[in-house]
């Protein structure tokens with residue numbers, strides 16, 4: 001197996017098999033590509049598809065995004081999760097306006113100096129938008145490379161990560177079109193060489209794949225050791241006024257759901273008791289919401305005589321829709337039949 005042969009097979013396959021995703025329609029548009037890269041970090045394509053066009057319609061270029069209120073950006077991001085990325089994209093747009101006169105830079109080093117852009121996103125932008133011979137490695141690419149070479153090392157091992165970047169760099173050097181090669185590796189990992197239900201019979205690399213030859217496709221790469229998720233307890237109170245508006249407050253800027261809006265909530269490492277919520281509060285439901293690092297247990301109360309504090313205000317459904325509200329908060333509003 002030569003790198004040139006791998007590249008030829010992948011690029012030919014990609015030309016006929018790629019999914020027509022909206023950021024590929026004008027693939028070389030740097031702004032659309034930047035937004036899609038931020039959105040796709042840790043979020044499935046199907047979810048990004050719902051949010052991408054409305055986002056770029058509301059913020060059609062770097063200048064408009066940079067000048068927008070953070071609240072408006074978080075509002076348009078609502079439902080995608082990982083809101084830190086929305087804040088980073090916003091900060092990135094502002095840095096591009098300030099330091100690059102509003103023009104997205106093409107070099108990997110300049111890209112990596114921007115907020116929220118790591119080695120992967122810089123490689124994606126440099127190769128797919130600007131056509132540079134820059135590699136990229138994400139989870140999909142790493143899995144494909146490990147199976148192709150039957151490399152069963154642990155993915156979190158720095159040696160394996162270094163190996164994957166070197167392999168990706170070797171392929172990019174041998175490619176006809178660096179952007180197409182990088183995208184084909186990601187596309188293969190997303191649609192054919194998937195973690196489970198691998199479809200080797202559809203794979204353009206089947207004739208060269210070491211894991212397929214060795215019968216180890218199911219065990220390469222090995223499963224990642226799981227970090228134990230921390231538990232967090234939230235007691236959230238639904239308070240409505242006569243017009244049906246709901247009382248909301250804004251979270252602190254740092255940490256989980258930073259700067260997002262929520263109904264008044266007590267948050268602790270141990271479960272707040274019903275008596276702490278005041279005599280008039282009635283428990284109406286409980287649910288568990290999981291994030292990457294936490295298991296959040298919500299108790300939802302309703303209260304008709306809540307003492308409103310500074311920073312809390314009543315919001316209508318339309319106002320709530322335009323703000324950054326997490327999926328957990330949306331669920332609370334659904335419980336109350338507000339949405």
Ligand code: SF4
Nearest residue numbers: 147193200203206209
């Ligand atoms: S042959 Fe199978 S295991 Fe090998 S790269 Fe293709 S899909 Fe992955």
